[in-house]
Amino acid sequence: MSNATIEQLNERYEQVTTEAKAALEKLNTAVRGAYTRLEENGNELFQTLVKTGEKRQKAQSKPQKKTAAKKQPSQLDEVRGKVATALGLPTRDEVEALNKKLASLTRKVNKLAKEAK
Numbered sequence: 001m002s003n004a005t006i007e008q009l010n011e012r013y014e015q016v017t018t019e020a021k022a023a024l025e026k027l028n029t030a031v032r033g034a035y036t037r038l039e040e041n042g043n044e045l046f047q048t049l050v051k052t053g054e055k056r057q058k059a060q061s062k063p064q065k066k067t068a069a070k071k072q073p074s075q076l077d078e079v080r081g082k083v084a085t086a087l088g089l090p091t092r093d094e095v096e097a098l099n100k101k102l103a104s105l106t107r108k109v110n111k112l113a114k115e116a117k
Helices: 003-069 075-087 092-116
Strands: none
Touching: none
């Protein structure tokens, strides 16, 4: 390579280096500006997003509560009921009724036991 070619390459290298440094400085300045803007508006945006999310969550949970309260027996519940009936097992309603009667009898026995003392 000749000296002239080497000098041209060195000049081009210096030019590219200078352009790269200038572009890097602009990029650095842009990042700082974006960070500053994000910092200024970020907290406000975050609070707005939280409020929006809470409203949406409340709106979605209300219909779910209503549907859960009005839930009709599923096919699985129907199959369970049929199997329990076929086996002669009591239903939930029958068990609850028996529990109420048992609680009533327990109260009466306890009352009689206190009177006997």
